[in-house]
Amino acid sequence: MVWLLGATTFVMGTSEMIVTGLLPQLSAALGVSVASAGTLITAFAVGMMIGAPAMSVATLRLPRRTALIAALVVFAAGHVVGALSSGLGLALAGRFAAALGNGTFWAVGAVIATTASGPAASTRAMGVMVGGTTLANVVGVPLGTAAGQLSGWQTPFWALAALAVAAAAVIVRRVPADRSGADSTLRAETSALRRPRLWLVYLAIALIQSGIMAFYSYVAPLLTDRAGLAAAAVPLAMLGFGAGALAGTALGGRRGDGKPYGTLVPATAVTAAVLAALTLWATSSVVAVVLVVLLGAAGFATNPVVVGEVVRVAGADRALPMALATSAFQVGIALGSWAGGAALTSTLNTQGPPLAGTALALLALVPLGLLAATHRKAAPGGPSGPSAQVEQGEQAGQDLAVGHPADAHRVDPAPEPSAHRR
Known part of the structure; x- marks a missing residue:
């Protein structure tokens, strides 16, 4: 299960940094300067910074498998919106939505991984998940950048959306259903x-x-x-x-x-x-x-x-x-x-x-x-x-x-x- 979550964080990590390699293409397609296109990076960071805790509270009463699937659906939808964007405003909304999904997946996925492995192996479990993000920077971002340059900047957006949907389908089959998230309370979380x-x-x-x-x-x-x-x-x-x-x-x-x-x-x-x-x-x-x-x-x-x-x-x-x-x-x-x-x-x-x-x-x-x-x-x-x-x-x-x-x-x-x- 931990390795499945780590593989999904590879998709998430690729999404976070993919824009850096495609800024010239995005600025031309959206009709804005490169500096303005760079706000797509900022929007993702803000979505992660604010959205992760907000969405963890919003999904508190959901079973954790359901929260994971919902996070991946929101993540995929954000990339579909991004791929269909012809203006900066819509593209920013798509990036923000993708960041909300990313932050939610990380918060809930880390809980599942560390609970499954136990406190004595929690760092090793997090090493697998962080390793997925790190591998994304080594392999995913360069490949996504190359694909965007060769076949259009929308290509990696569509690919990431498809991979997120595929990951959700695998999680439905491989992650056990539980109601541990549904038993959580805001008081317990904030304590x-x-x-x-x-x-x-x-x-x-x-x-x-x-x-x-x-x-x-x-x-x-x-x-x-x-x-x-x-x-x-x-x-x-x-x-x-x-x-x-x-x-x-x-x-x-x-x-x-x-x-x-x-x-x-x-x-x-x-x-x-x-x-x-x-x-x-x-x-x-x-x-x-x-x-x-x-x-x-x-x-x-x-x-x-x-x-x-x-x-x-x-x-x-x-x-x-x-x-x-x-x-x-x-x-x-x-x-x-x-x-x-x-x-x-x-x-x-x-x-x-x-x-x-x-x-x-x-x-x-x-x-x-x-x-x-x-x-x-x-x-x-x-x-x-x-x-x-x-x-x-x-x-x-x-x-x-x-x-x-x-x-x-x-x-x-x-x-x-x-x-x-x-």
Whole structure:
């Protein structure tokens, strides 16, 4: 089941970034400037940032399989609207709808994946899902861009809509029906948000992501103007970044369950060090490309681990905290792109974006340090420590085995009997 969800996030990830490679074609088709066409990227980010938590609340009473299918239908509809658009307004509406579907799928899918795998393997489960998005950047986006350039920009939109419908059909057959989502309450979802540790994790997510994106948002001009890399070789450098990110995601997913902060803190420190090296020494094309690959590996090693920490702190069956994690990633993307752009237009010129990224990555070590300290303090096995969480996860697994999926990781101390419980 987890691998099916990971394959679907490949489709979602391809959709998120496909517009970046088709901006010239979209601007010509919609009759707007390239900068105006770029608002299609912004619309998707805003849809993910705001829509993920809003839709997780709106679908709270739906069974989770139903919520997944609904998310994919909305996602597909958004791409159909986009493919049929002849003006920017309709195209923006389609992108926003696709983002709503994407955010909902991530929030609900992550809950299903981590509940099925249990807390002891939640980071590895998230590594599979994050890996789908990472693979999308390595394979899906380049293929979609090539298809759009060869046969029209609408082609990848139609293909993504068709793939989403196909994924919904597979989920109908392969994901078991349950009523665990229908037993959720808004009070239970929001109770987890009162935990300060959770907001420290969100802050770490946003700062790590912004550090990476401050540089990577402007990777093409930085590689050509400062490192002297030929423009034709930039896609290969970006492919290297994606390959590094895929390796880092796999490594983080494997190590993060046993040593979450033993993985997060070193990986973030290496991310800051690589960005500092890009600031100082990326004047050689060979050195710059090697550093870009290392940035992908170090930066993306954190992604499954921080999402796994959201699961550990909030509980494995909470969609709203997971949706806010998705929002935190989008906040990081927006903050990093803004900071990198501001630095690029300053007197720092091409050294600005990696320097801004270095500062943001170093800032991420502050919440991570606080989290690591409290994690060690809780480690001896107190009621809120990791050992207690694993025991709760094992009990939840037993409950699932005997047919009580709604009882896993219940936040309310004394839930009222439900007609859906057996």
